[in-house]
Amino acid sequence: xxxxxxxxxxxxxxxxxxxxxxxxxxxxxxxxxxxxxxxxxxxxxxxxxxxxxxxxxxxxxxxxxxxxxxxxxxxxxxxxxxxxxxxxxxxxxxxxxxxxxxxxxxxxxxxx
Amino acid sequence: xxxxxxxxxxxxxxxxxxxxxxxxxxxxxxxxxxxxxxxxxxxxxxxxxxxxxxxxxxxxxxxxxxxxxxxxxxxxxxxxxxxxxxxxxxxxxxxxxxxxxxxxxxxxxxxxxx
Numbered sequence: 001x002x003x004x005x006x007x008x009x010x011x012x013x014x015x016x017x018x019x020x021x022x023x024x025x026x027x028x029x030x031x032x033x034x035x036x037x038x039x040x041x042x043x044x045x046x047x048x049x050x051x052x053x054x055x056x057x058x059x060x061x062x063x064x065x066x067x068x069x070x071x072x073x074x075x076x077x078x079x080x081x082x083x084x085x086x087x088x089x090x091x092x093x094x095x096x097x098x099x100x101x102x103x104x105x106x107x108x109x110x111x112x
Numbered sequence: 113x114x115x116x117x118x119x120x121x122x123x124x125x126x127x128x129x130x131x132x133x134x135x136x137x138x139x140x141x142x143x144x145x146x147x148x149x150x151x152x153x154x155x156x157x158x159x160x161x162x163x164x165x166x167x168x169x170x171x172x173x174x175x176x177x178x179x180x181x182x183x184x185x186x187x188x189x190x191x192x193x194x195x196x197x198x199x200x201x202x203x204x205x206x207x208x209x210x211x212x213x214x215x216x217x218x219x220x221x222x223x224x225x226x
Contacts, residue, residue, distance in 0.1 A: 043116070093213060
């Protein structure tokens with residue numbers, strides 16, 4: 001069943017500030033984690049992924065951190081922009097990588 | 113290059129009816145997954161199709177069935193609709209050879225059951 005949860009359902013940040021969205025998971029067998037962004041009326045869009053053999057991965061303005069000891073991952077967005085306003089989901093999978101378990105999402109609002 | 117396309121975008125059914133939703137994957141993608149997303153929730157995995165076979169299934173009853181065609185397009189069928197089946201149904205595709213978490217989602221089919 002679902003093993004992924006998010007700490008906060010909503011997050012508001014000022015434009016230009018950095019955003020941090022957190023996610024906890026409970027299954028030790030989880031070995032691959034993905035962050036998705038979903039804008040209103042659209043399907044989820046892949047942001048970045050990380051495998052359990054890594055602690056950190058960076059993309060364009062985004063960084064994902066994985067702490068396997070406490071089963072926690074975070075998504076950091078640098079210099080948040082109005083276009084970053086969306087719901088962010090963390091998802092995880094195990095072994096086969098065919099079934100992804102999504103959390104309930106954090107709604108990010110960027111204040112101009 | 114068209115992305116994942118789904119039809120219909122919206123539909124309304126009554127309890128007990130049956131519905132068929134359709135999905136065309138992104139060009140070059142041979143693996144199709146279906147997810148159900150209730151309002152305010154994250155997507156929940158229904159099943160995945162590859163080589164015209166159901167490869168993996170989530171915790172959904174047999175009322176939910178699917179099919180994949182030789183051109184990789186897919187259908188999701190739901191029988192004996194319940195009020196609780198009201199949701200956004202998302203189709204996602206990826207190339208199986210990459211075995212990546214980068215799923216490409218369509219914009220979904222919004223089903224309302226009255």
